[in-house]
Amino acid sequence: MTVRVRFDKEIREYAKSEGIKDSILKLTESALGEALENFHRRMIILTGETMKKATLAGILGGASAKIISSILDELVERKLRDEGESRVEVLYATDALGQETFGRMRYEEFRKHFDILAGDNINVTSVTFKHTRDILGRTYDLLVLDLSYDFSPNDLGRIIETIRGGGLIFVLANPFEKWKNMWTGFHKSLVTPPYTIDDVKKRFNRRLIRKFEEHEGIYIINAETQKILKGPKNEKKQAKLPEREKVEVPEDIKFPKELYNLCLTNGQVEVLKTLEELIEKDGMVVLTADRGRGKSVSVGIGSIGLAAMAKKRRVRIVITAPELENVQSLFRFAKKSLQKLGYKPKVIEENGLIREIYAKGIGLRYYPPTQGYKMNADVYVIDEAAGIHVPILHKYLNKPKVIYSSTIHGYEGAGRGFSVKFLKKAKEKREFKEIHLSVPIRYENNDPLEKWLFDVLLLDAEPVELTDEDYELIRKKEVYFEKPDLDDWFENDREDLRHFVGIYVLAHYRNRPSDVALLADAPHHEARILRLKNGKIVCAVQVAKEGGIPKKEIEKMVKGYKPRGNIIPDMMVKHHYAKEFARLKGYRVVRIATHPDAMDMGLGSRALELLIQEASKEGLDWVGSGFGASEELIRFWIRNGFAVVHLSPSRNPVSGEYTAIVVKPISKKAQSIVKTAHNEFRIRLTEWLGDTHRDLEPEIARWLFETPFGEAVEYPLNLTPVQRKRLEMFVGKVLTYDTVLDAVKPIVKLYFLDGWMKPYLDERQIRLLIYRVLQAHTWEETANLINRSPMFTMIEVRDIIRGLWYYYKHIIK
Secondary structure (H helix, E strand, C coil): CEEECCCCHHHHHHHHHCCCCHHHHHHHHHHHHHHHHHCCCEEEEEECCCCHHHHHHHHHHHHHHHHHHHCHHHHHHCCCCCCCCCCEEEEEEECCCCCCCHHHHHHHHHHHHHHHHHCCCEEEEEEEHHHHHHHCCCCEEEEEEECCCCCCHHHHHHHHHHEEEEEEEEEEECCHHHHCCCCCHHHHCCCCCCCCHHHCCCHHHHHHHHHHHHCCCEEEEECCCCEEEECCCCCCCEEECCCCCCCCCCCCCCCCHHHHCCCCCHHHHHHHHHHCHHHHCCEEEEEEECCCCCHHHHHHHHHHHHHHHCCCCCEEEEEECCCHHHHHHHHHHHHHHHHHCCCCCEEEEECCEEEEEEECCEEEEECCHHHHCCCCCCEEEECCHHHCCHHHHHHCCCCCEEEEEEECCCCCCCHHHHHHHHHHHHHHHCCCEEEEECCCCCCCCCCHHHHHHHHHCCCCCCCCCCCHHHHHHHHCCCEEEECCCHHHHHHCCCHHHHHHHHHHHHCCCCCCHHHHHHHHHCCCEEEEEEEECCCCEEEEEEEEEEECCCHHHHHHHHCCCCCCCCHHHHHHHHHHCCHHHHHCEEEEEEEEEECHHHCCCCHHHHHHHHHHHHHHHCCCCEEEEEEECCHHHHHHHHHCCCEEEEECCCCCCCCCCCEEEEEEECCHHHHHHHHHHHHHHHHHHHHHCCCCCCCCCHHHHHHHCCCCCCCCCCCCCCCCHHHHHHHHHHHCCCCCHHHCHHHHHHHHHHHHCCCCCCCCCCHHHHHHHHHHHHCCCCHHHHHHHHCCCHHHHHHHHHHHHHHHHHHHCCCCC
16 A cells, blocks of 8 residues: 655645754654654754754654544554554653753644644653663654764663664754763763863764764754654655565464454464463573564463463463563563453552463463562563573573573564573483564564664674684784773774674673663773784773772761762772771772683683783782672682681672672782781671571582682680680580580681681581581581581581681690
8 A cells, every 4th residue: 555655735835834844854764764664763963052953853754643633544564563552753862851841842842843743643751761661662653862962882772672664763853063072961970080071082072973873764854943863865745655474373372363363474483383282381592583573472471371371270470571661562462461361450550560470260460580480470581581590590490381582683582592591401311492573573674773672782692703813813812902092982983893792792791772871981991802813802801990089988888978980989988997008099890701712721810810900000909809709700800819807798680699799909008908808708608608698509609608818817716715625525426416506616717717727527527517517507408508407507507617626726825
């Protein structure tokens, strides 16, 4: 079907009365015609200093909304929009909507003209960037995106993808030359002592502007002069509406057909058909896709299919994801599916986001990743799995019916990292069916704005491919350490930047668009790389320069003030009262990752070694890092000579890990302070393990006690004469452990506070002491830890204590 894309006489007369040139109307007509015919999106940038850009957006947006409104029935008939969406949805996103703000004034100027032209069949939603979570999972026809003052790259990642094919995006922007050199609120958030706003870079905005100019489907207008700076190649006044691919529903389906009718692609049909296999038997399904392919929607529909066809009277479904906002599409389509089947779902929200849905005999509830696996349920859905720490993903592997869903490229995570880190090991534990969705549901393939978004935010960045020759260079350690020129990387769009970010993407870091901007613009963030002699990057390091804090700031820190960007100095001041440490300068390693195909070849340790050498030459005092305390990572940092100085009191709700902070001193001043802090931490840990960290894995705790300094902690431990006698009776098998714990615990503490000359214990013996003595777990729990009987465990603990007592009895007073 062909539709006429031409503004009517009324619109043209109104535009003329407001001084809008006909060439601007024609450009908008052509952009809308291209969008409708290709079921893609188009963007129009309106640059200028005054309210004229808001006026233009109001007139052009209202005119476009009127055309879309007139063809709603045809769009529904061709499945280009949902039959339940009977209005044109418009989104206005800005930095501020408060009274008497410039953002508010621009919004009101837009509405003044938009409301006159748009008609009644239109719904306008306004949102500030702080509240963009509220729009996740929703779809709009038109977007007005006000970037005149402030925004973060995360805002772009969230907002742009809410626009459907056939839609237009109007961007309100400052003149490009001004924008390239201006500071925004995001930039102000990057200022950390001792830096000022003058030290903040503007690389990201310059990259953004350049990508506006480079990519197709983006048109630029000077709103002041109404000069078209970049326009369509061809004028288009008619658009032939496309049709969705024909969705073919198999005849032998088990889910109700009403659910299959919600599918927009054959890929979604395949997902439902695969999930049907979980009706009669247990199993695991893994679903991967790029952004906007409908994977969460498919899982939402399929979950209701499983619940509706279950033989049980009550079906419980656990939904988990890194954040509640990640599963809003899933919940919305679960609700829609229930309604299609005649249920009356009850929805429970939290801060405007759906958290639970209940219907007769069916319950879906969101839990954070670290809680979901502890719940009893019939089906477990792990959405955006790439953003969840691998050990937590493993907790769900033994569930009878489990569905993993992961984004390959995009805002939420990295699918190849998910494959490398998780699926490879998962295949060793159980069989599963894997499905990949490739066809977008909000717009057609090859949408130019998707290409632009992925490019500007590096959402599809991947590391360089390695050859046999490269592995030989790595084995020979023929690598060199380099501080790259970030001006060159960002200004000239070097492939090195994509390879650098790509290593992080595959290293299972939760990558957000603002992380790229942080690297680009933060004055205290820098990059380091290990490069092969042929130029390939094999290890990526991001450091933040911390410390050098003025004395006045330090006194405020003692009273609770938290300076931006100085994580390690702030911790040292607050938890160790080491005020002098805040004056020292150092590197905090924000991220360090090795090329995923060159893991365990010593590259990470080599990069750290060379970074420490550089810091020493630069006159810095320390190098440190903060990270989720897994056994693998703690061991890595300890073996590279770093000392643990702090452990967070609570676990990260997504990774399920405690955060550890490690420091390697370089200067003599730092060495004295860090050694004292490290010893204090070891003393604290002996007590924390029985309370705050009672659930800490003993294999992690044992590494937290390790010291790079080799010295014992000078900490007085005393036993009374009666305690000494009772200990003798315990090791002589007269008294039981439970009656002499008060005398046993000081001996065990002494062992963990000792230096390198302490008695040898194997790994199992060390874990036994931590789990039973320091963490005070029961004999039954401890026996399960080592897979032995309680009686055997009691005997082994007695034998260990006997050895320690004979070693330390002459030392303890």
